[in-house]
Amino acid sequence: MGFKVTVEDSKCVQANAFIQEALFHEFVMKEDQITFKINLTVLLECLTIFGGTPGESTSLKMCYAGYGCPLILVLEEDGVLTDCSIKTLEPDEILDFNFCSTNVINKIIMKSECLKEAFSELDMSSDILQFLMSPDSPHFRLSTFGNAGSTHSDFPKESDMMESFQCTQTQTNRYKISLLKPSVKALALSTRVSIRTDNRGFLSLQFMIKNEDGQVCFVEFYCAPDEDVDEGPEP
Amino acid sequence: MKCVIPGINIKVFGRAIHALSKIGDEIYVEPLEHGLALRTVNSSRSAYGCFMFSPTFFQHYDDGSGQIRSEDSEQDAIRCKVAMKSCLTVFKSMSTIEKTVERCKIKLNMDESRLVFQLHCKHGIVKTHNLAFIECETLQAVFSKDMSPNQLTAQAKLLSDAVVNFQSNQEEITLMISPEKISLKNYVDDEPDPNKVVHTVVHLAPEEFDNCQVGVDTDITFCLKELRAILGFAEALSMPLNIHFESAGRPVVFGINSDTAFEANLVLATLADAQTQASSSQQQSTSVRAKPSQKSKTTNGIRRQQKSSEKGDNQTTLVDRTDRSVPFVSEIYLFFFF
Numbered sequence: 001m002g003f004k005v006t007v008e009d010s011k012c013v014q015a016n017a018f019i020q021e022a023l024f025h026e027f028v029m030k031e032d033q034i035t036f037k038i039n040l041t042v043l044l045e046c047l048t049i050f051g052g053t054p055g056e057s058t059s060l061k062m063c064y065a066g067y068g069c070p071l072i073l074v075l076e077e078d079g080v081l082t083d084c085s086i087k088t089l090e091p092d093e094i095l096d097f098n099f100c101s102t103n104v105i106n107k108i109i110m111k112s113e114c115l116k117e118a119f120s121e122l123d124m125s126s127d128i129l130q131f132l133m134s135p136d137s138p139h140f141r142l143s144t145f146g147n148a149g150s151t152h153s154d155f156p157k158e159s160d161m162m163e164s165f166q167c168t169q170t171q172t173n174r175y176k177i178s179l180l181k182p183s184v185k186a187l188a189l190s191t192r193v194s195i196r197t198d199n200r201g202f203l204s205l206q207f208m209i210k211n212e213d214g215q216v217c218f219v220e221f222y223c224a225p226d227e228d229v230d231e232g233p234e235p
Numbered sequence: 236m237k238c239v240i241p242g243i244n245i246k247v248f249g250r251a252i253h254a255l256s257k258i259g260d261e262i263y264v265e266p267l268e269h270g271l272a273l274r275t276v277n278s279s280r281s282a283y284g285c286f287m288f289s290p291t292f293f294q295h296y297d298d299g300s301g302q303i304r305s306e307d308s309e310q311d312a313i314r315c316k317v318a319m320k321s322c323l324t325v326f327k328s329m330s331t332i333e334k335t336v337e338r339c340k341i342k343l344n345m346d347e348s349r350l351v352f353q354l355h356c357k358h359g360i361v362k363t364h365n366l367a368f369i370e371c372e373t374l375q376a377v378f379s380k381d382m383s384p385n386q387l388t389a390q391a392k393l394l395s396d397a398v399v400n401f402q403s404n405q406e407e408i409t410l411m412i413s414p415e416k417i418s419l420k421n422y423v424d425d426e427p428d429p430n431k432v433v434h435t436v437v438h439l440a441p442e443e444f445d446n447c448q449v450g451v452d453t454d455i456t457f458c459l460k461e462l463r464a465i466l467g468f469a470e471a472l473s474m475p476l477n478i479h480f481e482s483a484g485r486p487v488v489f490g491i492n493s494d495t496a497f498e499a500n501l502v503l504a505t506l507a508d509a510q511t512q513a514s515s516s517q518q519q520s521t522s523v524r525a526k527p528s529q530k531s532k533t534t535n536g537i538r539r540q541q542k543s544s545e546k547g548d549n550q551t552t553l554v555d556r557t558d559r560s561v562p563f564v565s566e567i568y569l570f571f572f573f
Contacts, residue, residue, distance in 0.1 A: 114360055
C-alpha cells in the first residue's frame, strides 16, 4: 500500500513517484484503490505554504472522503495550522507504455553522482538527448547536438560508478531533451539510477531516493523515442 | 594542434576562459611554437585580453606546425575562433571541473572543422565537446609594458577589495596616481546633474602595493567590467597583478605572470581627456605611425591584419599599414592591429 503520483507530458513522457505506506506515521485506506486527478501546481503550493525551509519540520495530514470530495490538507509548523481544500478532478486515462522487462535489451544501473553532473550540464540548445548503449566501447554515451557543436559523455562499463551493466546489443535512441530535463530533479535527490531501453527504443529511468530515515522511494520516467531520427543532425 | 592539460592546471585554464568570457563574445585560439594563445576583444574594441600558455604549462604540447609544414609548406598555421558561449559550456561549472577532471585534451579536427575539448574525468568518464570554429586572422593588440613610466604591482585582493566599493553598474573608473597616494574613483559623465550621483573615492597608500613606480602623476579612466574579469582570475589564483600605463588616452595594461607557465594581459583603452588629446596625438603618430581615424582627434585606430598575401610569411610580422582602420565608436581609443 502507498501512494503513487503520475504526471504526463505530450503523451510522450510519464513520470511516477512512489511513496510507500511506511513513510507515513499513519496510513488508513478503506477502499482497495482510489484514483483522482488534482492540479499539481496548486498541490505543490499548498505543500510548501510554510516556505519549505530546510530544518523546519512541517507535519501534514491528508484526507480524502471519496469520489467527488476535495482533498483536504492540514499542515502544521510550530503550532501554526493551515487548512487547504483542493478540488479533485475526474482522472484521465493513464498512458500505458507497455514497458515490460522481458523486452528490455539494455540495462545499466549506476550511481547517480556522475549522471547528475552530465544532466545538469546538458546543452539545452540541442533538441534531443541521444542515448547510446552498447556491449562494446564506449558502452554508454550521452550526446547532444546543439548550436555550439556536439557533446558526448562516455561512461565505460569498467567505471566504478557502474553497479550493473547488462547490454546485449548496440542501441542508439534519441529523446526530446525538453521531455527528459524534468527528470533532473529526481536525479538530484537520488543515489542510484537504473537506465533501461526496450526493443522499441522506449526508455525507462528509475531513480532510487533515500530519505533521512534511510527509507527508500522510487521515481520512474518512461519516455518514447524521438521518431524523426533521419531529420536530426548528423551524430 | 594537440595538447594535453594536466589536472592541476585545468583550474587555471578554465578560469582564463571564464575571465575572457566577461570581455568578448568570441575566443581566438592560436597554437604557436612558444605556446597556446587564447585571445578576445570586446564589441567596442576598447578591451583586449590575451592568455598565453607556454608549452611547459601542458603535459604534452604540439602546435601542429611540423605536421603542416611537411604536408603543405604553403599552408599557414591554424588560427580559429569559436563562440565564447560554446567554449564556456565546456568549463561551465568550475567547481565540478576542479573536482573531477584529471586531464583535458585539446585538438583541432580539421576534417570536420571542430575544435575538440576532451575532458578525462574520474571514474573513467570522458566528456567530448566538438565545437564548431571559424578560421580567422590573428588577433593581436600592439602594446608595450616595459616602456611605461608608471608601474604598479598589487595583490589581486587589494584591488578587488577597492573595486568592490563601486556599484555593479558603474561603467568606468578613474585611477589617479601620485608618489604619495593612489586613488580610485567612479567616473561620472553624461549626468544631467553630477551632484545627484554617488561619488566614491578609494585611497590606497603606496606601501600597500608590492611595487609602486610613479613616473608621472597621472589620471586614467577605463572600463571597470573588464578589470573585474581579470581581477576575478587573479584573485582565484591569488596572484599579483601588474599595472602598466602612461597617460590618459594611452592604453593601460594589466598583466599577470606566472614564471614560465603562462602569462595574461588585459589591455584597456583609456579615456582621452581634452588636455592630453593634443599631446597624445603627437606621441602616437611618432610611436605607432598609425593612420589617424577620421573623426577622432587622437590617432588611435583599430586595424585588422589582412592575411598576408605572401603565404608562408612569418605570421609574427603583424602590421600591415595599408589596410583599413576602424574608427572608434566612443571617446575611448586604443590602437590595435588585427
